[in-house]
Amino acid sequence: MALIVKKFGGSSVATTKKIIAVAQRVLDEKKPGDKIVVVVSAMGDSTDDLIELARGIDRDPYKYPREMDMLLTTGEQVSIALLAMAFERFGQKAVSLTGAQVGMQTNSAHTKGKIMEILPERVKKELDEGKIVVVAGFQGVDSLGDPTTLGRGGSDTSAVALAGALKADSCEIFTDVEGIFSADPRICPDARKMQEITYEEMLEMARLGAGVMQPRSVEMGQYFEIPIHVRSTFTSKPGTFIRKEYTMDEKGFVIRGVAHDSKVTKMALIGVPNRPGIAHQVFSALAKENVDVDMIVQSIRNIDQNVTDIVFTIASTDLSAARRVLKPIVAKLDAMDLVIEENVAKVSIVGAGMLGSPGIAARMFGALADESINIDIISTSEISISCLIASDRMMQAVNAIHKEFFPPA
């Protein structure tokens, strides 16, 4: 007897047929006495359809974030009602609950709400009555009683947070992949499905570009210490467990994964006066515009003229904001140039084990050198090493590094 929270995304509930299939699958896996909560997203593209509808009122409907949340929360409300009906059709007692009804209290930051507290008394009551509880993901309610949404990846976050509040045995995230892989299988055919990965490593993987899980939901799992089981919608095979510590011994793998990120842009402020406060001036201006700066290198260009180059990377989506911020700064500092390079990519290795294993960095650099791939910038964290390289070498780099750390059997 277990309490399990299962989350199905929008593509799993895109049609009424698929909704019926989800109900069937949940019932197939349910053991007698199990308490099941199913968290679902809006059907298929219905959220996009609602956004498009709002564009009929104003081309930029996100100017009205409270009303966008009022609008968008209807998407999940439709899918929970239908899924609850599907369970009932199979003779299984079920009840659908909105974000407000499951006590998903958020702040009032509409369209990007943060969960403040979960008061799932209603959920517990319904579970005790033998019902499957179908919950609208992605949404909550603020202190005024207004519907809110949690922003990107919000349904995963809802599911994990609710699992935490309910002290569930596990939270299963159903996706279109079979689990977490040692690299992206689309670019690295040798990538292996991991049986386990720690929250910490998963967070680092996500931060460095691995797209399966949104960092917020992993953080939520880590906070509540809820094992997250990432698994496929299409098979019943086990996927990957994200948990605090390894329960099995997957020997020899100091590295848990190779991540890559091609949506990176390199910016170089050339010939900046080398005096205190310059870096602060540059990066605080970027921070004010919410431009996240990743790798940073500062190097002396010319000792006689006492000028330096400040080189850093940003997410490509922030490029226009960064350009807007830096233009006046370049002028004010009388810098020689602002060079923007878009055809770069970041490849990274992640693994908590590297802390106690010297020589990991050398092996990574060696793998790249063997392929004559030039490293532009290197950055490290306690559990990762990242290299900036030319984007047209990214695929080759990922495969070379993967082969080094996950040699074919």
Place this chain on the structure above:
Amino acid sequence: MALIVKKFGGSSVATTKKIIAVAQRVLDEKKPGDKIVVVVSAMGDSTDDLIELARGIDRDPYKYPREMDMLLTTGEQVSIALLAMAFERFGQKAVSLTGAQVGMQTNSAHTKGKIMEILPERVKKELDEGKIVVVAGFQGVDSLGDPTTLGRGGSDTSAVALAGALKADSCEIFTDVEGIFSADPRICPDARKMQEITYEEMLEMARLGAGVMQPRSVEMGQYFEIPIHVRSTFTSKPGTFIRKEYTMDEKGFVIRGVAHDSKVTKMALIGVPNRPGIAHQVFSALAKENVDVDMIVQSIRNIDQNVTDIVFTIASTDLSAARRVLKPIVAKLDAMDLVIEENVAKVSIVGAGMLGSPGIAARMFGALADESINIDIISTSEISISCLIASDRMMQAVNAIHKEFFPPA
């Protein structure tokens, strides 16, 4: 400065263009300091689309009334969000509120909820802050916090009840007709728009087939004594006020309207034993199946055999239920026959003034006689007289009666 509740139906908000037009119109009519609440239905056919979607799960989705309400309440939630955005786009502060948020407390009779209490504190607060409050019609919330819907005509009922709870100065119902007419203008070209009509008369008109207003919303207006202004979405001319008493003197009109109803079926139980308890047996069986019986006539067929005929009318939509109920009764009572006549119609006149004006009935029957229209059954209430006639004479009958009581100027 007035507090006005305005209600727009689904066809008025069928597209984003129409929603913008509704916002524009409300703003055009708003005087400085006016407090405005706008109640809206779901966009166009969207409720039907949601029902169709639910049919993808189960051909009879109303088996799951709680989930149907969870589903259907999203329809209005979409339109209130969009209309609030439209107001904001015009620079008018606005806020959308669901049935739950306006404190529309109902019982738990899902898909046909009854309003128990309205606690509109949130609405008052938002109005005091200078916002136009956009409210989801047709919906409420039960004591569990579950969304409910009010059933047919529910948006009118929401609007009038909310106007009552807010002690509004009036409730304006926008429709595709210009107001309440002395007869249905589609079949009686001489029909006149009434300036006023009493709740009592309007209820009787609605009961007797006039389709503009649902009886429940008129009852709600009567209960709260809120003047209901029925007016056109397409013009700014005044429509018809439904109120407690006449404020103007519309001389000479003892009759306020001619109503008709072609969706009537006549049933005759022929040759039933004439002994006490028979009528009770027949009509309580029908009542148990929610078949509403209207006109009733009992007449002696044959004194020697001591058998009678029981003749009555029902709504045509109840025919199959009535047949199911009566079949075993006919057998049990050993009645001679059950005759069903579907090509009948009811024409009625309504007017509180007829109480003090003798001869009204005679004038009605005379108008029919002049056209050689045979009267099958007559029934009367304090403020109405109804005649059952052949349905193919209905149009002629309405026009003849109308001409008698509303002679052309």
